[in-house]
Amino acid sequence: MDEVFKALADPSRRALLDSLNARNGQTLRELCAGLDMARQSVSKHLAVLEEAGLVTTVRQGREKLHYLNAAPVHEIAHRWINRFDQARVQALADLKLALEGNPMDAPTFVYSTYIRTTPQKLWQALTEPAFTRRYWSTEFATDWSVGASMTWDNHGVQISDPEQVVLEADPYSRLSYTWHAITPELGKRLDWDEELTAKLAGESRSKVTFTIEEEGSEVVKLTVVHDGFEAGSALAEMVGQGWPGVVASLKSLLETGEPLPIGA
Secondary structure: OHHHHHHHOOHHHHHHHHHHHHOOOEOHHHHHHHOOOOHHHHHHHHHHHHHOOOEEEEEEOOEEEEEEOOHHHHHHHHHHHHHHOHHHHHHHHHHHHHHHOOOOOOOOEEEEEEEOOOHHHHHHHHHOHHHHHHHHOEEEEOOOOOOOEEEEEEOOEEEEEEEEEEEEEEOOOEEEEEOOOOOHHHHHHOOOOHHHHHHHHOOOOOEEEEEEEEOOOOOEEEEEEEEOOOOOOHHHHHHHHHHHHHHHHHHHHHHHOOOOOOOO
16 A cells, blocks of 8 residues: 555645546546646656556547546555544545535446456456355346346346346456346335435446456456446446445455455
8 A cells, every 4th residue: 555655645646636536537638738737747647646556547449548446545445444433434525525516427437456366267256146146245147148138136136127238248358238227126125215216217227347457477457347327327426336345345255265244
């Protein structure tokens, strides 16, 4: 974590993170335009932030988009804040968001982390029920061929829907599928009220993509991109809060043999 604290110590790098927090998924040109910094300076600061894992990038055609990466912040929160006063910190964060009232336009969730494992083992952990039920309380019934339907068992609730399909499946490198339908049964299981369940069920279909990149011997970079949300999506906010814990538990399972405790 030394690299994270070093990266955060510089006010110019914090300004870049603030810019991405206000509008995620910016190009280098857009970041330069929004800040009083030369292109070369912005590039150098971004390199430090990427090295610390605070920023991750996704290629979109010829452009490289920059996103805040929640992984290092989540690890800091898990190591210190969770042990002391997480409820108070979360309440203050929620109040800050409510006062700012700045809903995201077409939000995209991007999360990257490094796992001591192999691409083959990580692929198994993303697709096989013996793994997914342990760190995610979720199982998939599908043959993982492109276009194949998927039945989700999400926290004990069976979810089948014609639009739940596999979009990409390139073993050991890339996996993508549409997100599950929101049903009254799932809402009841997760203690959502009827209004929230109906709102989530009425949103457009989103999708999640996992990219697996080998980074040397027994180290793999996993990038999760969840997009396709509509502006102001309530589901986007929920999955943005949920993915860090899911990925951290997946990482723990592969590296130690045990997922994180429920609620960690």
